[in-house]
Amino acid sequence: MKSSICSPRTIRKYFLVGAVLLSTCTLQSTIVFASCVLQKTNPAQTRFSIKLQNATLEEFVKQVEQKTGYSFIYGEEVRLNGRITLAVRDLTINEILRKAFENQPIGFEVSGKHILLKKRSMPQKTVSRRFTISGYVTDGASSETLIGANVLESRQRVGTATNPFGFYTLTLPEGEAELIFSYLGYETRHSSFPLNKDTVLNIRLDGNNELAEVIILSDKKEAGIQATAMGAHEIPMTQIQHTPAVLGEADILKTIQLMPGVQAGTEGFSGLYVRGGGPDQNLILLDGIPVYNADHLLGVFSVFTPEAVKNTTLYKSSFPARYGGRLSSIVDVRTNDGDMHRYHGALSIGTLTDKLHFEGPIWKGHTSFSLSARATHTAFFKNLIVDKDDDYADKYNYYFFDINAKVNHKFNDRSRLFLGFYKGKDHYHFDSTDDNSYHNDSQTKYYYKDDSHLNWGNTIAYGRWNYVFNNKLFCNTTISYNNYLMKFTQDMENTQTYQGQITDRYSYFSQFRSGISDWGARMDFDYTPAPEHHIKFGAEYIHHTFRPGISTSKLQEIENGKPQDEMIYNTNNNQALRGQEVSLYAEDNFNLGRHLSLNAGVRASLFSTQGKSYYSVQPRLSTRYDFGQGFSAKASYTCMAQYVHLLSSTPFSMPTDLWVPITKDVRPMYANQYSLGSYYTGLPGWEFSIEGYYKQMRHILEYQDGVSFFGTSTNWEEKVEMGEGRSFGLEVMAQKTLGKTTGWLAYTLAKTDHRFKDGAISQGKWFPYKYDRRHSISLCLNHKFSERIDVGASWIFNTGGCITVPERETIIIRPDGNTESAPYISQRNNYRLPASHRLNLGINFNKKTKHGMRTWNISVYNAYNAMNPNLVYSKWEKEHYDMDGYYNDMYQGNGNPSAPKKIKSRARIKKVTILPCIPSVTYTYKF
Template sequence: MTSSTICSHHRIRTVLLMCVVLLSASLHAQAQNKETRINLNIRNATLESFVKQLENATGFSFIYGEEVKLTHRITLEMKQKNISEILQRAFENEPITFEISGKHILLHKRPVPQKPVSRKFTISGYVTDGASSETLIGANILESRRSTGTATNPFGFYSLTLPEGETELVFSYLGYESRHSRFELTKDTLLNVRLDSNNQLAEVVVLSDKREAGIESTAMGAHEILMAQIRHTPSILGEADLLKTIQLMPGVQAGMEGFAGMYVRGGGPDQNLVMLDGIPVYNADHLLGVFSIFTPEAVKNTTLFKSSFPARYGGRLSSIVDVRTNDGDMHKYHGAFSIGLLTDKLHIEGPIWKERTSFSFSARAIPTLFFKNLIVDKDDTYSDKYNYYFYDVNAKVNHKLSDRSRIFLSFYKGKDHYHYDSYYHGDNYDNSIKNYSKDNSHLNWGNTIAYSRWNYVFNSKLFCNTTVSYNKYEMGVDGNMEDAYTVANKVQDRYYYSSKFNSGIRDWSARMDFDYTPMPQHHIKFGAEYIHHTFRPGIATSKIQDIDNGALQEDTVYNTSNSHAMRGQEISLYAEDNFNVNARFSLNAGVRTSLFHTQGKSYYSLQPRLSARYDLGQGYSAKASYTCMAQYVHLLSSTPLSMPTDLWVPITKDISPMYANQFSIGGYYSGLPGWEFSVEGYYKQMKHILEYQDGVSFFGTSTNWEEKVEMGEGRSFGLELMVQKTLGKTTGWLAYTLSKTDHRFKNGTINQGRWFPYKYDRRHSISLNLSHKFSDRIDAGASWIFNTGGCITIPERATIIVSPDGVIEETGYISGRNNYRLPASHRLNLGVNFNKKTKHGIRTWNISIYNAYNAMNPNIVYSKYKKSSYLYQPDGNGGFIEHKEEGKISIKKLTILPCIPSVTYTYRF
């Protein structure tokens, strides 16, 4: 053996010895690090935040790739545990494995055991409340091993197709404890799941536009409004109101300060499709728009869409408000009653036949409903009597025929009523002579909705909902006036006038909706709808009788409006597919086609819809959408208030449907536990929108209405920002909207064919809504709103000319339509709830202050003429040729909703 060979062997032995020493030291250090014990308290952490906290606490360094992901955030509380024990506990239900090497921890995606799989099976069923069996809408179902999932549809049904083998499902829903189900999937499986309520979570979660595994993951401008948040939002007279809460969302505003109208992304009030269990509501307001018709106790779920409308919705341009009502508790009776300054409410639900049939009943009314007259003012010669009331009644019966089949019967009735009666009689010393006058008027309006619904599961992949409904909105005004003079009960002089005016709309409809889930990556919806519309825009009759000195001078009946009903036939077909292209990219592609036939003419429209979402990782995502919408009905209105005299009319052979194309793009971040951030931009084009011609308007009559309007175009664009805090004792959101909306009518009859701002074009809007839970007994809420002013049309100056024969001519100079910008408005609402548990339930005292610092916002704005100059031109004979006045116009505002405190008592049993 040569010396070089010996040296080489010596070097090899030296290197091996050093490696052994280093490896021993590394293993020793690793063992020491493993034995280091720490205390750890982590709440709702993402993988990034969990890793960062462990690195700071232990000194380890984590290494992992983008494929390593959590299925649920980590909540962990451990004392005196080493790093291995912590990681094993954190990842025990996650598709993640770990490896410790020195000061480094390597994370790997846990490989799914692969075995020859030639078959797939479908798991389907209903997700319900564990206590009441109420179906849960939008509950998430996730297969944790494969990171795939779905969500329940509006009827609580889900379907998920998976490969044969070991399966682990996680069922979750906001406000409920998650439930895990592990089993061997060997055949199509029916799995109905009940989730138990987590009261603590229900109080602190507000609303979210994100569903972890939901089918609406591509939706933009979509907000799920939770009933807990509606109840905690302060409102006028303590009346929790669904539409008032929706007004706090970005891109949504009230037409008039303090009222319940909705103007979404530059659209008008008739461009919102408000639905009660899928049935359109034509008038959703009480008390001229101060409140909506929705009783919170009757509502289960509400979803607002401002853009990226799914193809299953249609008929309006600007928004969809989908309100779903309670089905009723299948197990036990419970309810609530409430007494407030304005209304009293009652809600009760329970089983008719346990586990098979349930009911839900809600009623709300002003106590004056039970009085013939609220105000009576009378003396020896006159008497005035007034009354106003409104009420709502919701009733629903839910029967489970089998695990595959359910039927529902539902009824809603709401009404507003106002009447005025006046009587006057003269002083006569001779009892045989009577002189009197009478005057009375009545105004009624309201909705009636009735439907039957059948849910049927054809198989584990195909679900069907069939609905047949009747829907009516009607308004009626009647009054009469009488002046009479009688002698010995014989009429000498009498003038009598009476009038009646009725309008409304009535729909009969049938609809079928199908949910088809061939595989987890595809969730397909398709269906059809037929509606028979009957419009009665205005039916007016009047009668005049005139008796002079005992002789009949006139006895005539007049028909002053169009008494012919206008009918329309509407047929719609739709299909949409929500599918995952890959792990990061998902699409919702759909199309809706509709046909509307009226007055011998048919209108056809094809409305494509497309929305997409891309997961950027680490809590960031981006979305984009395009939506085409068509609308076949119009609302003729003369005032900014929601008046019962507003008239619904259909398109005609001369008035075309309205169309809108909306483009949206947005960015979202949810990587910070308990917080969500979003920014959305949109651009909307509108065609065939209606405006009054200059100088004309409607006041409760549809006579020749087509001649009083013009069709034009509109454009609206804006930016919406929203920050939400969704977890903790303090929750809420801050929203800001920057927007601009213009209209143009090219024929020149309005504003000389130039662009002009829409009357509800408000440049800036801010809303802040907060809730804080001090304890189980006390919670509070606050909301603050700021809006820049809308626009009105006023003359800058006026001229009045009086001719010698007394003829007055008034003219005004107007530079353009909507030429005056109103002042900004802002207000603060406060509310606090005091809760106390009793033997049989919970009683709550609510104290609310509407407009807490008494901001004098302009609820009503009007113009006033003020003379500034006078010109008198004499004729030389002591008379004048004419005289002329020049005047200026000043704007006056009227505040009708100042600071208003209220107290409400509620008992839930």
């Protein structure tokens, strides 16, 4: 029982005060006092004013007690059906209680200064009809759809959120509806109307410049219920654009690296290693289409041009069932649809690249386009990577570019069509020609040519159709083509002529191609039968064509004026590997009571290749319990399967890395991840979280000891071993989400091990993964001084990863001059690299002009010039040499000259820093 009756001490106090007053006041004062006491004991004579908004029973009781002096008594069985909203003036206590509990299963009885609440049965009512409100939430100026906008019905306290295409649906009982629409950086909009039929309500939200400094990296909201997703972050483009990066290039993947549980493979590069996984275990999506190579310049930059991107979401655990095919993370990048009403864009000139973005209407209000392009300054970059004293400095050339294009057509409120295209390419070229450079005599001349090209990049094209079948069922259909291709060609010629006739000639031409291409079709459905349930289901088909390596070479020779036989070599020609992948999924977000919410789903997939089929059923479950007062806890279990592998022998994202499928001998990879976390959001403008996880991995691939690929896929199945992995860690994050100063501090404690049985690697023992970093800290801050000036800073600290280094090496020199080396390695990844850390700074100077805004950005990457180990290598130092008790000096020839000489050396680790302190300047004009 709950009671707020006054204590005996307080009652005694009131009696003493009354006695003093009665003994000292005049008769008139006594009469007035008595009348006041009489009035307070009569509830029918006193009137009160009370105002409450969405109050719980406890909040209602507390305010009434404070306003009136009454005390409430009630048991735990007394509960509200919904929160109380009340605004009354000059009513008696009985009138207030009747209004408050009019539609509640609560009865009351007033006795003196006490109010007894008791549970009562609600009269049977005719079941009210329910109707559905649906529509799109868009930007008020451009009609760009808003992903994840919140829609709340204030009376029923139920809500939803827009899907990746800006569509929402909400089912409510008949009556007056009061909807609240809100989105980060936009004015909140209210809409009230009588709901007596299914209603289509499209809402346009106006931007709010006052909220421009707000940065939110909170958990991804799902279908308007309490978010169950763990390890999910929605990263605003404002944060990506204000995070300092190398050469001033805002980069999505570099910003994601600042999240807890995410690491860069090599210091300063954009590879993602999430919760102990490898780079191929990340599913990176561009408008729902997989991107197989997401890097430029060996991983320094990603392929995503920020001006083309609308929304980015990272999933590290509790993967929704609609995602599959990778073990470690999902990076879902959505691009702009294009402004339906006006033309505008941006032009940016930076230290490394130029960028152009332009969008606008083709048919105002119905069809729009969005176009973005980025390309490097060839001249600048050549000076950056080539030694100016190199005799061949003018022979090198490198550039990369990205093009994003999208067309959006709105047929009506039910039907929309999207056409999208992306093309990105890296190009390296070396061209050296020497004509008549040497003259032994006037009759003999020499000609030399070396022309080499290395190109790699992605091509993505898709068509997407959104259709609203009814107010509760939304469908998205996508047909896509995706191609990643790497091509290397080399054309060499060395010719000698005498008196104009060819006497000797060596001509060699080679070409190597590798890649993967997909044709895909996908259907996704959103079904909302009730506000408490948000169901997603769908199917996907992908036809994979893998070309791990196709090489062709031709050799022609002329010796002493006589042509030799021409030789042509073909390796792995027409040996493309094909795979058929089919997936089905279903998931449901739902509530169980006021505090508990769940997301339960399952994904079933089939992969067929080389006459063999692999099946997989992957359950997913995540749950959230709300304790109130800003405290909540989450738990999740996720099962994932992966059917493709990336073969790589280098720490960088190299174009020679090879994508290969599972085969009849190489099985799919699987992972089971268990996560548990707690969260606090009770402090306005702040969010705190702590998450722990444990992940098991099976059938992971590693190359055998002493084996590497470097662009050749010949017999690759014989060069790898399948094993198991385990990863566990703790992630802590504190973030400030409101105000002029925003940002976050993240800390990760993690450990990842691999093991391969049968002694194939490290004698079958557990050994650390090469990117196993025990501690990681990232601090990211942004401060807005005014509309004209804002600054950003990020500081990163990582303990070192692991490399494999022979502890010692023995070189045996035999009398015939031949040598043998015998390195000794105790286990794989036996040396831990030193820690790395750096500070990045950036400042923006903004100025509004008559036709737009111009911004100067000044950034400094690695501000205090930390010499971090971007590359490491081992250098051997001679210790001593002896053999069978003899002392042999190979330089002086002492000892027995017929005995083999043994030289023992030890390794010294040398580091190379290729990303020191780098300042940059970027000018951007938005129009």
